[in-house]
Amino acid sequence: MNVIKHKKLNELSSTAICGNDISSSVLYVSALSIYFAGQYAWITLLIVAFVLFLYRKIYAEVVGAIPMNGGAYNALLNTTSKSLASFAATLTILSYMATAVISGNEAMHYLHHLIPGLPVILATVALLCLFATLAIAGITESARVAVAIFIFHLSSLLILTAFIIFYLAQHGLWQFIDNQHIPLREGTIIGAIFFGFAASMLGVSGFESSANFVEEQEKGIFPKTLKNMWSIVSVINPLMALFALAIFAVPVLQSDSYQNTLLVEMGNAAGGAWIAGLIAVDAVLVLSGAVLTSFVGVTGLLERMALDRILPQFFLKKNNKGSSYRIIITFLLLGISVLLITKGNVKLLAGVYTISFLSVMALFAIGNILLKVRRAKLPRPVMASWPAIIIAICAVLIALYGNILMPPKDNMPSNLSVFLNYFIPMMILMAIMLNRTIILKILLRVIQASFKPIQRGVFRTNKLILQTIENINKQEFVFFTKGENIATLNKVMLYVTKNEHTKKVKIVTFLKRGEDLPQDMEKEISFLDREYPDIDIEFIVRKGNFSPEVIKKLSKEWDIPINFMFIGSPTGKFPYRIEDLGGVRLII
Numbered sequence: 021m022n023v024i025k026h027k028k029l030n031e032l033s034s035t036a037i038c039g040n041d042i043s044s045s046v047l048y049v050s051a052l053s054i055y056f057a058g059q060y061a062w063i064t065l066l067i068v069a070f071v072l073f074l075y076r077k078i079y080a081e082v083v084g085a086i087p088m089n090g091g092a093y094n095a096l097l098n099t100t101s102k103s104l105a106s107f108a109a110t111l112t113i114l115s116y117m118a119t120a121v122i123s124g125n126e127a128m129h130y131l132h133h134l135i136p137g138l139p140v141i142l143a144t145v146a147l148l149c150l151f152a153t154l155a156i157a158g159i160t161e162s163a164r165v166a167v168a169i170f171i172f173h174l175s176s177l178l179i180l181t182a183f184i185i186f187y188l189a190q191h192g193l194w195q196f197i198d199n200q201h202i203p204l205r206e207g208t209i210i211g212a213i214f215f216g217f218a219a220s221m222l223g224v225s226g227f228e229s230s231a232n233f234v235e236e237q238e239k240g241i242f243p244k245t246l247k248n249m250w251s252i253v254s255v256i257n258p259l260m261a262l263f264a265l266a267i268f269a270v271p272v273l274q275s276d277s278y279q280n281t282l283l284v285e286m287g288n289a290a291g292g293a294w295i296a297g298l299i300a301v302d303a304v305l306v307l308s309g310a311v312l313t314s315f316v317g318v319t320g321l322l323e324r325m326a327l328d329r330i331l332p333q334f335f336l337k338k339n340n341k342g343s344s345y346r347i348i349i350t351f352l353l354l355g356i357s358v359l360l361i362t363k364g365n366v367k368l369l370a371g372v373y374t375i376s377f378l379s380v381m382a383l384f385a386i387g388n389i390l391l392k393v394r395r396a397k398l399p400r401p402v403m404a405s406w407p408a409i410i411i412a413i414c415a416v417l418i419a420l421y422g423n424i425l426m427p428p429k430d431n432m433p434s435n436l437s438v439f440l441n442y443f444i445p446m447m448i449l450m451a452i453m454l455n456r457t458i459i460l461k462i463l464l465r466v467i468q469a470s471f472k473p474i475q476r477g478v479f480r481t482n483k484l485i486l487q488t489i490e491n492i493n494k495q496e497f498v499f500f501t502k503g504e505n506i507a508t509l510n511k512v513m514l515y516v517t518k519n520e521h522t523k524k525v526k527i528v529t530f531l532k533r534g535e536d537l538p539q540d541m542e543k544e545i546s547f548l549d550r551e552y553p554d555i556d557i558e559f560i561v562r563k564g565n566f567s568p569e570v571i572k573k574l575s576k577e578w579d580i581p582i583n584f585m586f587i588g589s590p591t592g593k594f595p596y597r598i599e600d601l602g603g604v605r606l607i608i
Contacts, residue, residue: 028238033163034230035248036170037316040309041119041226042249043173043256047126047303049223050261051282054273056426057216059199060209062261064216065223067415069254072224074412075381076246077404078388083231083242085391085400089320091231092380095387097328099394106330106450108383111376112228112321114442118373119225120314120355124148125364127307130300133281141364145356147308152352155315158341159236162312169309176302177256180283183291184263196266205274218422223257225377228384229313233320243402260286315348322347330453375439378420385413493523496578498585500566500604501529503537506544508588508608513552515586515607524556526578530566537561568600575602 029037053061082095090097091112097105121144128143154162206212230237230245237245264273264282267289272278278285283303288296323344326335335347362369388409391398424436452459497520499512509527516525527545531537545559564570575582583603590598598606 027160029159029163029233029236029241030238031241031244031248032170033167034233034237034241034245036166036309037163037233037313038226038229038245039170039249039252040166040173040306041123041229041313042224043170043226043252044123044303044306044310045223045225045253046177046256046260047283047307048279049220049257050264051273051279052222053216053220053261054264054270055279056205056219057212058202058204058270058274059265060204060212061216061220062258062265064213064220065258065261066254067213067217068220068223069250069258071221071412071415072227072250072253074404074408074415075224075227075385076243076250077402078385078409078412079227079231079246080243080402081400081404082384082388082391083234084402085395085398087234087242088324089232089235090324091228091317091321092384092387093321094231094324095384095391099387099390102328102330102454106325106454107447108380108387109321109325109330110443110446110450111379111383112232113318114372114439114446115225115228115376115380116314116318116321117351117354117358117442118369118376120148120311120351121358121362122369122373123307123310123314124151124355125359127304127311129280130284130303130307133284134297134300134304141359144359144364147311148352148355148359151308151311151315152348154312155319155348156339156341156343156345158343159233159316161341162316166309166312169305169312173302173306173309174252176298180287180290180295180299181259181263183295184267184286187290188263188266193266195269196262199265199270202270214418215422215426218419218426220257221378221416221419221423222374223253224381225373226310226313227253228377228380229317231384232317235320236316315351318351319344319347322351330450369438369442370435372439372442374423374435375420376443378416378423382413382416382420385409385416492521495520495522495584496524496526496580497522498526498528498574498578498580499607500571500585500587501527502588503529503541504588506547509544509548510551511608512586513548513555513557516555517552522555524558526558526560526580528560528562528574530562530564530570532565533563568596568602571602571604 049065050061053064057064086094086098088094090109093105093109093112096108124144124147125140128138128140128147131143132138132140154165204212206215227246227249230242230249234242260283264286267286268278273282281300283299284296287299322331322335325331326333326344326347335344335350337344337346339345358369388404392406424434426435497516499509499516501509512527513525516522529537529541542559545557549557562570571582571585574580575585581603582601583605585604586607587601587604588608589606590596598604
């Protein structure tokens with residue numbers, strides 16, 4: 021089998037692919053954290069940055085020890101069982117599905133602001149198809165697009181930052197100071213920071229993506245992608261929250277309109293319509309880049325699962341670019357179906373997105389603990405400390421708990437209920453795949469039990485039919501010969517095979533006193549017996565004359581009805597009339 025080789029990704033390409041996802045969080049996480057934490061939002065985002073700092077070494081240790089695609093799935097597969105690993109994989113797939121659909125839909129909503137007549141759902145489907153095509157074209161081509169989007173995004177944020185700094189230099193920080201006295205939505209500082217932190221943890225979505233395509237990266241690149249992503253999140257997200265609090269009042273920031281387009285509003289306030297337009301274009305591109313991250317990440321994960329025979333080998337088929345196009349097409353169809361089922365209201369997926377992602381983060385840290393305990397001798401370039409792992413797990417579990425408790429917005433169902441609606445069917449499907457041999461055995465037994473009475477009936481019927489056939493073929497036939505040559509006898513046998521059901525024919529001849537058997541007749545009969553292997557030919561020589569009385573006697577002796585006895589057409593010298601023979605048939 022020819023192995024398709026393709027170029028490995030360098031630091032910039034690898035960072036761009038996963039960085040577009042995590043850096044796109046700045047478009048919504050600052051507003052989200054302000055919604056819950058108010059003036060303390062920037063603190064919650066710094067706490068998130070600290071948690072992510074702890075996770076840098078956790079991911080680096082696990083992937084450094086086991087540098088294979090799959091992320092949390094890979095970590096748990098090599099330390100526990102396929103069942104637990106598949107649980108993590110299911111959560112990861114759901115996270116990628118939600119990321120692709122939400123990011124794509126949000127990108128088209130931003131584009132809708134620029135092109136008011138744009139049909140958002142149709143445009144989202146087209147965007148998903150576009151990036152599926154790009155992913156099928158190969159990781160190298162995907163990386164080029166990701167790099168272009170990534171550079172444009174960082175440049176746009178840098179330009180926005182410069183304009184905001186200039187704006188604040190002119191207008192001062194009075195708004196930031198006034199915001200410190202605004203009453204909190206959650207009543208207490210602890211409550212505000214708790215829910216703000218839980219919401220802000222969405223800002224690190226995408227951090228796990230690099231681990232899902234580590235095999236596509238050059239050696240030593242993976243830890244650098246973690247550092248780069250951490251740096252971006254640690255600087256941009258808290259900074260944008262501070263800027264927002266310095267430009268707008270908290271109640272304005274907590275309104276629905278600013279929740280969806282905060283950075284665009286900041287750009288409009290600090291630099292005018294053209295900066296707002298730039299940020300809107302950037303939002304379209306970087307959210308689209310997050311769609312690409314989902315395709316790349318899920319492909320690496322599902323390839324690994326197919327190699328481990330959790331998923332069918334059908335998914336391992338690659339094109340000449342080395343892309344697992346069947347995985348990409350399947351994921352595309354899943355994304356489109358979810359988009360159509362939700363009728364474009366992808367906020368319903370927020371619970372899936374949040375709980376799945378945070379659960380994967382927690383499971384990865386648990387995988388790190390199991391790696392230390394069960395695979396202690398396995399060499400690894402980086403070691404995460406025990407306190408760092410414990411703090412990281414606790415922080416993620418707190419965020420997960422906060423998101424489950426978080427009151428739903430706009431009469432939406434709770435995060436947990438929406439998550440379970442998607443998670444349970446996925447887990448049932450995964451359980452079927454893991455236990456498919458047992459299920460098939462059970463199915464076989466059910467089928468066998470259901471059809472056993474029919475099988476017995478068929479067997480009895482089959483036996484009865486065979487017995488009937490055998491009884492029919494038991495009937496013997498007789499041909500009385502005057503010493504005909506082999507050609508005539510052959511005609512007799514042809515007639516019997518075509519017209520009668522039998523396995524035995526008696527060829528009988530009568531010899532008068534002093535009369536001898538025709539020369540070679542026995543040899544000819546023997547020859548016919550070999551020519552017709554399905555019919556037993558018995559040659560019988562009787563002394564005396566052929567007569568009606570003899571026919572009756574033989575019929576009784578052999579228990580063969582007279583109508584099953586044949587003769588050739590008699591000549592004028594034949595001493596009996598046909599009707600005197602009792603029903604003997606003329607066949608030649």
